[in-house]
Amino acid sequence: MAFFSTLFSQIINGLQSGSIYALVALGYSMVYGIIMLLNFAHGDIIMVGAYVVWMSMTSFGLHPLPSILLAVVVSTLLGVVIEKVAYAPLRSSPRLSLLITAIGISFLLENGFQLIFGAGAKVVPPLIEGPTFKIAGASVSTPALVTLAVTVVIMIGLTLLVQKTKLGRAMRAVSEDMGAAQLMGVNINTTISFTFALGSALAAVASALYLSSYAQASPTMGSMLGLKAFVAAVLGGIGSLPGAMLGGFVIGLAEALVSAVGLSVWKDGVVFAILIVVLLVRPSGLLGKPMKEKV
Amino acid sequence: MKQTVKRIPMPVRYLINTVLIALLVFGSTAYVNGGGVSGYITKVLMVIGINIILAVSLNVATGYLGQLPLGHAGFMAVGAYTGGIFLKAVNASELGGAGYAAAIAAALVLSGLVAAFFGIIIGVPALRLRGDYLAIITLGFGEIIRVVLTNIDDLLGFKLTYGASGLKRIPKITSYFNVLVCVVLTCLVIHLIMKSRHGRAILAIRENEIAAESCGVRTTYYKVMAFTLSAFFAGVAGCLYAGYLGSLQPTTFGFMKSIEILVMVVLGGMGSMLGSILSAITLTALPEALRAFEDYRMVAYSLVLVLVMIFKPTGLMGQYDFSLSRILEKLLNLGKKSKKEG
Amino acid sequence: MADKKEKLVAVEGGVIPERDAGTPPVLEARHLGIDFGGLTAVDDFNFIIGKTEIGGLIGPNGAGKTTIFNLLTNVYQPTRGKILVNGVDTRGKKTYEVNRMGIARTFQNIRLFKALPVLDNVLVGMQGASGYHMGAAVLRLPVYWKQEKDAREKALELLSIFGMEHLADTPAGSLPYGAQRRLEIVRALATDPKVLLLDEPAAGMNPSETAELMENIRKIRDEFEIAVVLIEHDMNLVMGICEGIAVLNYGQIIAKGTPEEIRNNPLVIEAYLGRKEGAAGC
Numbered sequence: 001m002a003f004f005s006t007l008f009s010q011i012i013n014g015l016q017s018g019s020i021y022a023l024v025a026l027g028y029s030m031v032y033g034i035i036m037l038l039n040f041a042h043g044d045i046i047m048v049g050a051y052v053v054w055m056s057m058t059s060f061g062l063h064p065l066p067s068i069l070l071a072v073v074v075s076t077l078l079g080v081v082i083e084k085v086a087y088a089p090l091r092s093s094p095r096l097s098l099l100i101t102a103i104g105i106s107f108l109l110e111n112g113f114q115l116i117f118g119a120g121a122k123v124v125p126p127l128i129e130g131p132t133f134k135i136a137g138a139s140v141s142t143p144a145l146v147t148l149a150v151t152v153v154i155m156i157g158l159t160l161l162v163q164k165t166k167l168g169r170a171m172r173a174v175s176e177d178m179g180a181a182q183l184m185g186v187n188i189n190t191t192i193s194f195t196f197a198l199g200s201a202l203a204a205v206a207s208a209l210y211l212s213s214y215a216q217a218s219p220t221m222g223s224m225l226g227l228k229a230f231v232a233a234v235l236g237g238i239g240s241l242p243g244a245m246l247g248g249f250v251i252g253l254a255e256a257l258v259s260a261v262g263l264s265v266w267k268d269g270v271v272f273a274i275l276i277v278v279l280l281v282r283p284s285g286l287l288g289k290p291m292k293e294k295v
Numbered sequence: 296m297k298q299t300v301k302r303i304p305m306p307v308r309y310l311i312n313t314v315l316i317a318l319l320v321f322g323s324t325a326y327v328n329g330g331g332v333s334g335y336i337t338k339v340l341m342v343i344g345i346n347i348i349l350a351v352s353l354n355v356a357t358g359y360l361g362q363l364p365l366g367h368a369g370f371m372a373v374g375a376y377t378g379g380i381f382l383k384a385v386n387a388s389e390l391g392g393a394g395y396a397a398a399i400a401a402a403l404v405l406s407g408l409v410a411a412f413f414g415i416i417i418g419v420p421a422l423r424l425r426g427d428y429l430a431i432i433t434l435g436f437g438e439i440i441r442v443v444l445t446n447i448d449d450l451l452g453f454k455l456t457y458g459a460s461g462l463k464r465i466p467k468i469t470s471y472f473n474v475l476v477c478v479v480l481t482c483l484v485i486h487l488i489m490k491s492r493h494g495r496a497i498l499a500i501r502e503n504e505i506a507a508e509s510c511g512v513r514t515t516y517y518k519v520m521a522f523t524l525s526a527f528f529a530g531v532a533g534c535l536y537a538g539y540l541g542s543l544q545p546t547t548f549g550f551m552k553s554i555e556i557l558v559m560v561v562l563g564g565m566g567s568m569l570g571s572i573l574s575a576i577t578l579t580a581l582p583e584a585l586r587a588f589e590d591y592r593m594v595a596y597s598l599v600l601v602l603v604m605i606f607k608p609t610g611l612m613g614q615y616d617f618s619l620s621r622i623l624e625k626l627l628n629l630g631k632k633s634k635k636e637g
Numbered sequence: 638m639a640d641k642k643e644k645l646v647a648v649e650g651g652v653i654p655e656r657d658a659g660t661p662p663v664l665e666a667r668h669l670g671i672d673f674g675g676l677t678a679v680d681d682f683n684f685i686i687g688k689t690e691i692g693g694l695i696g697p698n699g700a701g702k703t704t705i706f707n708l709l710t711n712v713y714q715p716t717r718g719k720i721l722v723n724g725v726d727t728r729g730k731k732t733y734e735v736n737r738m739g740i741a742r743t744f745q746n747i748r749l750f751k752a753l754p755v756l757d758n759v760l761v762g763m764q765g766a767s768g769y770h771m772g773a774a775v776l777r778l779p780v781y782w783k784q785e786k787d788a789r790e791k792a793l794e795l796l797s798i799f800g801m802e803h804l805a806d807t808p809a810g811s812l813p814y815g816a817q818r819r820l821e822i823v824r825a826l827a828t829d830p831k832v833l834l835l836d837e838p839a840a841g842m843n844p845s846e847t848a849e850l851m852e853n854i855r856k857i858r859d860e861f862e863i864a865v866v867l868i869e870h871d872m873n874l875v876m877g878i879c880e881g882i883a884v885l886n887y888g889q890i891i892a893k894g895t896p897e898e899i900r901n902n903p904l905v906i907e908a909y910l911g912r913k914e915g916a917a918g919c
Contacts, residue, residue: 038427086601093608096363100561101604103554107597115590227438227550234431265449269442272435279432283424309777484775491774491781492760492767492788495753499761502750509710509744510762511736511828520771566752614752 005137010260011253016144016213018252019151023206024229025236025244026158027199033175033239034195035091037098041082041105043226045200049075049207050217051113054124064127072204079200080193088189106223114219121218128212143212150209154202155245162241167194175239224268231275237288246286250274303624311623316479324472337471341539343579344474345532348481350559350571352528355485357557358566358614359494360521361501362422363430366437367529367556372444372548373413374406374530376456379465379537381405388466399468403477403534410530411523418522422515437553444545461544462537469538477535481528482568488524497521501566562603564610574611645881645895650685652893654880657687661724663864664740664832669708669718670888678704679888682718686832686881691858692866693879695899697908701888702868703745706834710742711735723831739831743821743838745868751810755801755820758809759792762827795823799853814841819850826857833857835867839874847871851878876900884908 024046031039052071056062062070086105090098130142162168170191173181182188210225211217228251236247251271258267278286303311327337353367387398413436421432448458456462488494496517499507508514537543559578563570578596585592603611645652653662662685669682679701686692694702707713709720711732720727722738730738741762750758767784774781796802799819804812809820818838825833838854839847851874858865869875875882876896884892884899886908892899899905 036427038430086605089605090608093604094565096357096561096565097604097608097610099363100558101601103558104597104600104604108594108601111593111597115594223550227434231431231435234428238427265446266442269439269446272438272442276432276435276439279424279428280420283428305782487775487777488771491771491785492764492769493771493774495757495761496764498753498757499750502752503748505712505732506744506748506750507761508732509712509736509742510824511733511764512761513731513733 002137007260008136009138009140010256012138012140012144013259014253014256015249016147016252017255018249019147020206020210020225020248021229021232021251022245022248023151023154023202023209024226025232025248026241027203028230028233029236029238029241029244030171030195030199032233034171034178034192035087035098036095037087037102038230039199040099040102040226041109042199042203043222043224043229044106044109045075045079045203045222046207046210046225047113047217047219047222048078048109049204050124050211050221051117051122052204053127053208053211054122054217057125058122064125068127068204068208071208072201075200075204075207076197079196079203083193083196088192110219110223117219119219121216121221124211124215124217126212126215127208141213143209146212147209150205154205158198158202158241161198167191171195228271231271235275235278235285237285240285240287240289243285243287250286303627320472320475320479324475327471338539339580339583340471341469341474341535343576344471344478345535345539346556346559346575346579347478347572348528348532348535349556350563350575351481351485351568352525352532353556354560354563354565354568354571355497355528356522356525357560358564358571359489359497359501360518360525362518362522363427363557364433364522364525365430365550365553365557366417366433366435366440367525368548368550368552369433369437369440370410370413370526370529371533371536371552372437372440372545374410374533375537375543375548376444376462376533377409377530378402378406378534379462379543380455382466382468382538383462383464386466387468395468399473399538402468402538403531406534407527407530410533411527414523414526415519418519418526422518422522434550434553437548437550441545441549444548456545459545461542463542465537465541465543467538467541469535474535474539477531481531482572485524485528486568493517493520558600561610562600564612564614566614567610567612569615570610570612648685651683652881653685653687654690657689660688662686663688663723664709664866665721665724666705666709667719667721669705669715669720671704671708671713671716677888679708680717682708682885682888682890684883684890684893686864686866688864689858689862690864690880691854691878692864693875693882694866694868694885695870695872695875695882696885696891700885702885703836704888705885706742706836706868709735709834710740736828736830739829740834741825741828741830741832742834743818743825743836745836745840747814747817747821749809749817749820749824752808754806755796755809755812756789756792756805758820758824759795759827760788762824763788763792764828792827795826798826798857799823815846818842819853822853822857826861830863832864832866835865835869837868837870839869839871844873847874850874854878 024042027042028039031037031042049071052074053067056067056070057064082105086101087098090101128143128146132142133140162171170181170186171194173184173186174188174191178188229248232247232251233244234247235250236243236245254270254274255267258264258270327340349367349371353364356362356364381402382398385398387395387402390398417433417436421429424432444456445459448454448456489497496507496512499510499512500514500517504514559574560571562578563572563574582592582596585595644655646655646658648658648662650662650665650667664686666682666684670680671678682705684692694705696702704713708715711727711730722735722740725738727735727738750761767788769778769780769784793802793805796805801816801819801823804816809817812820818840822833822835822838839850842850854865854867855878857863867875867879879896882894882896882899883890884905891904891908892902894902
């Protein structure tokens with residue numbers, strides 16, 4: 001019985017961290033789908049969002065909700081500015097140069113924040129307070145429930161946005177064929193900016209959800225989190241939104257289950273091993289479309 | 296007016312180059328060992344040498360083959376631990392004279408071979424996939440290596456890598472001289488391979504894989520070969536690194552280390568060995584020179600990276616490569632011209 | 638010039654020029670077909686090419702001509718049917734192996750090694766011919782020097798077919814368009830093929846360049862004694878040098894024969910011009 005309740009609470013943990021991975025993975029996936037860039041700076045947007053929440057709560061004494069909103073706004077702007085300043089000039093350059101630029105931006109954010117705020121972690125006051133529930137012998141915290149609920153709502157909203165709205169249609173068109181979309185009157189620059197804005201906003205939400213259970217902000221917090229979210233995006237099929245969501249949950253659950261059997265030090269290894277196996281069997285990821293080169 | 300361009304015949308070229316390189320190696324070693332530079336500078340020079348080997352070897356996979364491996368530090372780690380464990384096992388620091396030299400040579404070769412073996416294991420499945428997928432698989436490999444090195448002792452119950460506490464008391468075999476010899480050999484071997492039919496096949500794959508295969512190039516074979524070659528020299532660099540530091544931590548060989556090496560290659564200009572060498576020197580020496588500005592140097596480093604990419608996306612040297620003979624020829628022809636005019 | 642063209646004679650599997658009737662066909666496709674996710678791109682494609690034949694593959698855009706080249710070189714694996722090169726089945730072979738069996742090709746969208754010099758483009762084509770090992774390269778053994786020298790000389794000789802030997806050190810990507818197409822042919826020839834597949838060799842060329850190309854294709858055939866199959870939209874070129882022509886529409890052969898037969902075939906005219914337009918000179 002004790003085993004099952006441990007298992008159950010690990011599944012809840014897995015779903016909770018999986019939600020965060022999924023939200024971040026969406027940003028990677030959307031950007032890759034549109035400009036074929038592994039946006040390494042995406043993980044650091046999470047970090048920036050966390051610092052905004054921390055500052056507005058501790059320095060300005062704001063309530064959690066406006067702090068989170070502020071973080072979303074700042075992150076969104078940052079995402080768009082990074083795209084305009086660093087990525088847009090390189091749109092016709094070799095893709096590797098674009099990738100290095102993204103890595104450079106990622107370094108810049110991490111080291112810049114370290115310079116300003118120091119290398120130590122900042123403790124963020126509790127964002128979501130509430131009782132811990134007992135379900136089937138396992139304890140489930142309020143932040144875990146809120147994380148799950150928020151993620152589900154966002155995913156439904158995002159799916160509707162991409163499927164039903166004009167901007168969503170433009171996004172899909174650009175990722176299918178940028179040249180053709182441009183000829184059909186889609187404004188490429190607006191669409192790309194919108195994609196970055198959307199991805200960054202999701203990252204800020206993920207950041208708030210992360211803080212609600214881990215309550216710490218540090219300059220390098222985004223790098224491992226981002227790397228795993230990126231793995232989630234690839235696992236699910238990069239460029240595919242349902243894939244990113246699925247990948248996030250798979251990674252979260254896999255980590256939780258590896259911890260549940262007492263091998264938590266191996267969990268990073270397991271995550272990457274799953275990735276390698278999936279890619280070798282299905283190179284386009286779980287839900288991705290296979291790509292074929294035209295001869 | 297007919298202009299005759301003076302060309303140096305092949306054997307003479309090789310002779311000139313060999314003499315110049317030997318002069319460089321022995322002359323500079325004599326200078327360094329004779330106390331011409333401080334101990335600190337000698338150390339920086341050794342790190343520069345190790346980084347040159349790493350960058351030049353990654354350039355084979357990235358610049359020449361056109362792939363994007365993100366796990367070069369993983370191969371370096373494999374080489375470092377192989378070399379470290381071997382050197383401890385044979386107790387290299389206790390050996391004298393010829394035995395000491397043989398132990399070093401054996402450690403370097405062994406490290407390279409084990410890393411190359413991992414290169415084949417990763418390369419065969421990964422190189423079937425195109426583009427970014429290779430990047431992602433090698434990234435995963437690098438991370439797995441790190442996790443394995445940290446935890447393997449606990450799992451299997453022996454004392455090999457000493458996990459997170461690190462492999463300590465490795466004989467410090469790395470000297471200015473043997474780093475320099477390894478740098479020269481690495482560059483030479485890669486250069487000689489690239490200027491042969493094998494090198495042309497690798498470049499052809501980068502330029503257009505389908506066309507290369509249609510011309511009879513065994514694409515899979517050459518991709519794995521270039522990848523393995525790249526891993527081999529990363530392993531050698533790892534061994535030198537182990538013998539330089541005297542202790543190893545798995546965390547040293549994380550994703551960031553791989554990125555650091557990649558940055559050297561791209562900044563120098565992909566496909567240019569000279570570029571890799573110059574940027575390995577610059578990017579190692581610059582942070583050292585900026586030590587006084589400790590807090591700002593990493594910010595400056597990342598800014599430089601972004602700015603170079605925005606304003607010179609092909610890297611500083613593009614695909615330009617350095618040829619000693621070409622410069623000599625130019626000088627010869629200049630001399631002739633001015634004589635005629637005079 | 639037209640009198641140099643020979644009569645076609647029937648052999649098992651199809652027709653080939655009379656002079657090749659004594660030797661087995663060099664290339665043969667039997668009931669070849671490929672589906673892409675339920676869509677049939679090529680179906681029941683049959684043809685044979687004589688040892689020194691110049692064959693043509695024509696048809697409207699999207700008829701599946703390039704797909705057939707991709708099948709013949711095993712870039713795509715056929716869903717149905719088989720391909721024989723000198724009587725040997727190519728099933729399961731890699732593209733480079735098919736090349737070494739004697740099939741070389743050019744590409745419709747030029748695929749040169751752009752950053753490499755013209756000479757190196759040709760030398761890559763000789764990959765299969767020179768065999769020194771990596772060790773020989775690193776140690777610069779005599780075999781390296783000898784084979785490199787021989788390959789270089791042969792490459793320059795091949796380039797001289799199109800008078801391009803003076804361009805040997807130019808990067809291939811900076812050649813003018815027509816020269817790039819010619820270089821692709823030289824590179825294909827360097828692999829020492831039995832059959833040369835040319836995908837729209839005259840695309841983007843002006844009439845005088847096309848006429849010169851026509852001469853050169855014939856010269857290559859005579860000098861190297863190989864077969865040539867070309868996909869082309871320029872009807873002057875096709876009718877001028879091809880001995881046997883196959884017309885493809887919607888992935889199927891709708892007509893085969895000599896240029897005269899094809900010119901007068903109502904099905905062909907219809908495929909090109911649509912049902913109602915009626916006759917117009919090709």
